[in-house]
Amino acid sequence: MGNYDALLVLSFGGPEGPDDVMPFLENVVRGRGVPRERLLEVAEHYQGFGGVSPINQQNRDLVEALRPVAGVPVYWGNRNWHPFGEDTVRRMKDDGVRRAAVFATSAFAGYSSCRQYYEDIARISVEGGPELVKMRHFGDHPGFVEAMADHTRQALARLGRDDARLVFTAHSIPVSMARSAGPEGGLYEAQLRRSAELVNEALGRAGRPWDLVWQSRSGPPQVPWLEPDVCDHLRKVDAPAVVLVPIGFVSDHMEVVYDLDTEARQVAEEVGLPMERAATPGTHPAFVRMVRSLMDEPEPVPCALTCCPAPVRPAPARHA
Ligand SMILES: CC1=C(CCC(=O)O)c2cc3nc(cc4[nH]c(cc5[nH]c(cc1n2)c(C)c5CCC(=O)O)c(CCC(=O)O)c4C)C(CCC(=O)O)=C3C
Ligand SMILES: [Fe+2]
Incomplete structure (x- = not known):
């Protein structure tokens, strides 16, 4: 303990x-x-x-x-x-x-x-x-999963239909950062997929397809970040309705109320896609x-210092 x-x-x-x-x-x-x-x-x-x-x-x-x-x-x-x-x-x-x-x-x-x-x-x-x-x-803790599943169930109820596709979203990060996440790499995305599947199962939807997409891309345009972006995805998704599930966040902060409730909502309206957004755990x-x-768990072993290294940033522009 x-x-x-x-x-x-x-x-x-x-x-x-x-x-x-x-x-x-x-x-x-x-x-x-x-x-x-x-x-x-x-x-x-x-x-x-x-x-x-x-x-x-x-x-x-x-x-x-x-x-x-x-x-x-x-x-x-x-x-x-x-x-x-x-x-x-x-x-x-x-x-x-x-x-x-x-x-x-x-x-x-x-x-x-x-x-x-x-x-x-x-x-x-x-x-x-x-x-x-x-x-x-x-992200795989039963308490986190239960909170996300409850809020997703409420969003499905607001939408009033069960044929909606669950579209999980998380903060995009540079592809290089995603590759170096965790001791063997790729752990950010792998953990997100695991959590999404656990929420999907908790809702009794095991076997039904869902998506994981990315939001809130930052950084210089020449640096590749994880894709697809949620807005691009909403334009193409083959589903009669969508519930956005911001699995990557623990509260409804600005990336949620602006990037999803303002930007993504506008895209859904443009393309006539019925959409609700699930609340985060809060x-x-x-x-x-x-x-x-x-x-109450045993003290976690801290990650090795080589795990999830800080990205190498482009050097600031200097005069010759
Ligand atoms: C993985 C991840 C999380 C989830 C994990 C976690 O929650 O920690 C997260 C959360 C958040 N990100 C937030 C805000 C911002 N993130 C930015 C920029 C960036 N985020 C990145 C990643 C993440 N960010 C990255 C790789 C950058 C590029 C710059 C850099 O390499 O560090 C910028 C700069 C402007 C821009 O967006 O370009 C802002 C303002 C807020 C607060 C929202 C509020 O105020 O309500 C929250 C909770
Ligand atoms: Fe951020």
Whole structure:
């Protein structure tokens, strides 16, 4: 058993007002070679929601839902925006926390979804402060699967038909990053396919076909990312109706409410495809219980440092 005296929810962070948007985005893409035009475009998505990403409130809700079941104090910190993980860890140290379980709000393997959270942990750890123990990937956990399956069932009910095709979506990543995910490579996609199949089975649909497609592509256009994109897929899919299942995310944050509920929805309307979007786990009771049960598992063996390496980025342009 883990023997933790606190739980730290470690997340991505998001802006909470118009003036936060650009500084937040600059934190996200520092050194990552994302073109300026892409950044300005994404800034517009946030400004369309008053500069407020839903992700921080969703993490506050998750923390509140975890308090009664965690059995230890629950803290929350982010990589890219307030409350920053480094500030939270200083508070944990002041509170005398010795050893905290870290729940990273990302279910799968890969550089962005896993390794980068280890990097965060190394960066925010302080001398004399708590030991931070990252818990395992959880995309195959029965609590995660039950939450996704419940929400997918609700979306099918809203659609009012059972002949809809399940189209699972996850964040696209560079093909090179997908190849190097996990000890043998390809683990991001393999885990996503496994989770999708588990959700499909939980819905009593074993043997019925489903798709896994990608969303929210970033990066420079010359770098290949995982395809097909969800919007292209909706234009071609041979199905009478679709339920989008954002299996790659744990809350209905901006990539969900903009990229799916705004962009993908518009494509579905254009092509006359009936579509509903399933909610992500959020604060579903089975998902909340899952976090507690992860804390009761034996301490996970951390991935080897060679696993899910940071991608080699294009060098910044320099004058000759
Ligand atoms: C795999 C993955 C997850 C899922 C796992 C996890 O959840 O951790 C995820 C989640 C998220 N991604 C988010 C936001 C952004 N991601 C960006 C850019 C990128 N994401 C990448 C990957 C992922 N991202 C990658 C390879 C890049 C390229 C830059 C780089 O190599 O790092 C950019 C830059 C602008 C752009 O989109 O181009 C933004 C703003 C938000 C917050 C949403 C909100 O505010 O509500 C969340 C939860
Ligand atoms: Fe992202």
